[in-house]
Amino acid sequence: MDTQVSVILGAFVASGLTLFIFSFLYKDNPFFKIAEHLYMGVGLAWHIQLTIYKVIKPKVWEPLKLAWENGDTFTVWMTIIPAVLGITLVTQFIPKISWISRYGFTFLMGYAAGLALPAGLATDFSNQILGTIEPFANFFSLSPGRMINAVIILIGTVSVLFYFFFSVEHKGVVKKISNFGIYFLMIYFGASFGNTVMARFSLLYGRFDLLVRYSQKEYFYATNWIIVGLLIYFIAEKIVTNKLLKARS
């Protein structure tokens, strides 16, 4: 597929779709609508083909065929049951028997809840306590800077938790502490916002780098043609709408 034609065609399609999506930043327009609807189909198809070729075929279909051939009934049943549970989900479309789909749901829900409960408490509760109290174990051998940091983290975490108390009226001391907690939330939000800016700009740089590459001679100036096309459309549309406005007023 590396023939010259496919590379040129690829350049036009890639820069076209890129510019159609970017055109939305100016305003909603038919080109964005095309890209948007195209993407709905492309996105779903991509995930379905990925599931079929990377999950169903290697992990389900082939072992099932193998098990069927040498009569390993246990594996066969262990593949049929989830398939049946999966089919129950499709009954959602028929209102009268849509309750059958509960069998598919409840299996998923039970499994996910059972998985989340212990792991969540371990990593996000016990581990966080350990992180907060550990520096105090050898507090006096720490450098002054580290001592202050350990105290700040302890006070900060506790005051943020005060902000989240539900069944306590937020007044008096509770109000003061939770306001202090808000400061730590703000620092967290500001810091993580500022930190992601670099990554997002590199992404944008990558896209423009592609557009500039496809504007060269060997790609038949793909990007240029598409930009000209978009400009013509927007200018024409402006003229037409102005005429209509003048005619109506």
Next chain:
Amino acid sequence: MNIIKKYIPLTIVFIFGIITLASYYVPHRASDEYLEWINKWENIVSAFALFLGMISLFYSHYKKIQRKVDGWGYSLFVYIGFFIIMGAAILSEGDISKEGKLTYLGWSFNNIYNPLSATMFSVLAFFIISTAYRSFKIKSFAAFLLFICGLILMIGNIPLGEIIWDKVFGWTKLTIGEIKDWIISVPSTAGRRGIMIGIAIGAAVTSLKIIFGIERGYMGKE
């Protein structure tokens, strides 16, 4: 009838919930095998869910075209996009490249799927600017903290930022990198830890509600 409609599903939730919870405390290979099997089950079930999605997508856009809702022309592109990728996937049997050569699927990834998803992702760079311009306003001390920390992190991330910082605040003997690392590792960790603890307990409580059938909203009332 009520038993099949309500009580058996609730027992399924309970049984799978408790067994999966217990497998966390069982090192024996049997619990690894149980988790492997259940993972496989979940793969199959969610594959059907995607199949369900395909039906819903085709059905909703078919209805749009049939009823000539305004903008129905665009719904055709949903089908076009879907069958281009599905066709390419079938022709290339799901591989992006064979012996170093790009397949149809590889071509569609490079020139259709990747441009669409990478460009939509990169639009975030524009929105970061407009939301920062609108909301990094010093209206209160809390907003001031948000503003300052955001700024320091941005300045600290670029080489030019280090030069500007040294010229302006060189006398403080502190480099922007040290301040940036301190902000991330101390106050912002306290803020994040407070949120995570709340989430951990909230998630644990919700999991208990699901396993013991108190939370039944997802099953739809009778």
Next chain:
Amino acid sequence: MNRKFLLASVIILSLGIDAFSNKSKDSIKQNIEKIELKNLSVVDYPSDKGNSIILYFDKDEKQKNFQYEIYLSTDSTNWIKAKQAKYDELSASNIELPFWMWNKKRNINALAIDVTKVFSLQEDDYFKQNPKGFSVYAKVIAIGDNKKYESQIVKGIAKANWFRVDRLNNLVLVIIISIVFFMIVSHAKKRELFIRKIAGLEAIDEAVGRATEMGKPVVYVPGTGSMSGISTIASIFILGEVGKKIAQYDATLKVPHYDPIVFTVAKETVKQSYMEAGRPDSYREDINVYITTDQFAYAAAVDGIITREKPAACFYMGYFMAESLLLAEVGAGVGAIQIAGTDVDTQLPFFFTACDYTLIGEELYAAGAYLSKEPMLVSALKVQDFGKFLFITFAIGFSIFLLIFSKIETSYAEKLLDIFRVR
């Protein structure tokens, strides 16, 4: 291939090769003297799949600058060198086990060995061939003051265990929270419970009211989570409550979906809300619409809906990733009141800057109880407060405890930290 796994496998690989190459050297008989290592024994490594053992023997001051080579065998005739270590490298603290299973302070040389690695056995057939456990012989060659000493041969067995005793601390925590949960939930019916004001949820009435006045729709985005996701369950519950208010105000609602299962569950929930609000006739099938199951295709389509329908209010409740700002910024551009709620802490900064109100983390879980005022759910909120209270007492209490005991008796500090370590 993540780097940690790669490095670990390389080290073990080189160990394995190293072990084989030494086998031949051992057979040349040198003048090896016999030695009796006190309490030399091999025991099964507790709470594991059954592939490791612990070898230990008492420390002996006289062997301070000795070098030890540990040999294993399945039939006590041909031996494989498993490990090599100096005197000071072997201590009881080598074993990563909590204090209630292993005393790290004992004055012994101790070492954990994975038998499948030493005998380079494939894990699957290792377990099939030895369901009852894998018995192994061990001896130690001590090399010091240029003499070789061979220890007595001991026998041990590596067994699969049925309970992770080292995760006992986590089990106790789960049990405490479950007991408190049942205690509080069972008394739920009795008295009316107080909940503090949550700004984001108070604003729902204002938002729906504004939508009705301006005759513009309300867009409710349930996020890109799956039905088994905890934040998605909370989001669908809030959708039910918001649906009731919208039915009462007779405003129009639009709910674009990412996941087909969530789509079908939401259809039923919204129909139910319209029924409970006494407006079954104004329920329309196309309130809930399935978009697609791809993160950024979903974001592009919802952006399209928001720009074209120009909603008066947007709700973003549930699981979101990078698409959070893509949606919220377009909503802000259209001038809608925006209320967001998610438990994905990395996306909270973007919702916070772009939306008018943001439910942070567990406030999303509390929203259902807050809006429905159902006694059972409100009492569950109490459990969340109990959890926070538990953390605060642990954090402050044990920090002070550690401060005091780091001066007096450090072993208590180690024990306490073990309680919170995650294994």
Next chain:
Amino acid sequence: MKEKLNKILKLDRRYLFVLLTLSIVIPIIKPIGIPSKSISTSTKDTYNFIENLPEGSTIILSLDYDPSTAPELHPMAAAVLKHAFKKNIKVIILTFIAGSGGLIDELVRTIPPQYSKEYGKDYVVLPYMANPLAALTQMASDIHSFYDKDINNKPLKNYEMMKNIKNYKDVAGVIGITGTALLDYWVVYVGDKYGVPILGGVTAISQVGYGPYLQKKQLKGLIGGMKGAAEYENLISQPWKGTSGIDALNIAHILVIVFIIFSNIVLLILKFL
């Protein structure tokens, strides 16, 4: 005056979008080369290694990246290749990533002519191989046994530069440019085992993880992220995509910072009016 300032605050965000676009596109078309505070030592080591290589020695350039990591890694590969050709060093290019085909093709098409370098005499390109471990260990004994043909399917032996190249002993060093764990493979399976100097070029995110290798001198040099690429281009005074990348990111960040500060100043003035 008050409403003029208010209008500025309510500035249509599309002006901001245009300015951001310009701040990224202009450096792409014409790299500016904004000075960065200091050139990191790991990039300098990589430069010095190639600079001090005797003329005519041969290096292996392992290019294992695809379009998704190309913005950071492609400029590094180009800069190293230009430097090697400038010092008349022979280069063997190989890859273990299927998606890198098009990118290597672009390098080989544009750079050799600038230094009048001839295929087969000054550089060779080997075909894509799926299993890196086999290739790395095989090349220790005899490179021709594993790569008998080059990318154009011609026997490797006939090329003049490959006549006296049998295995790692005849190679002065290996430079692995990748976003994957392939650089770890080179260090562990080749560098440590056969004592071949290994240098690397990685993305900014994974750069932090290589600290230990650098400290223990298992990695003789490392170019890190867009910043590293720009530094290397600066060292060989050949500004290209690395320089324009860092320029774009520099300017875009400054743009955001100036906007925010500006809008806050306007807000403060409004408060006092």
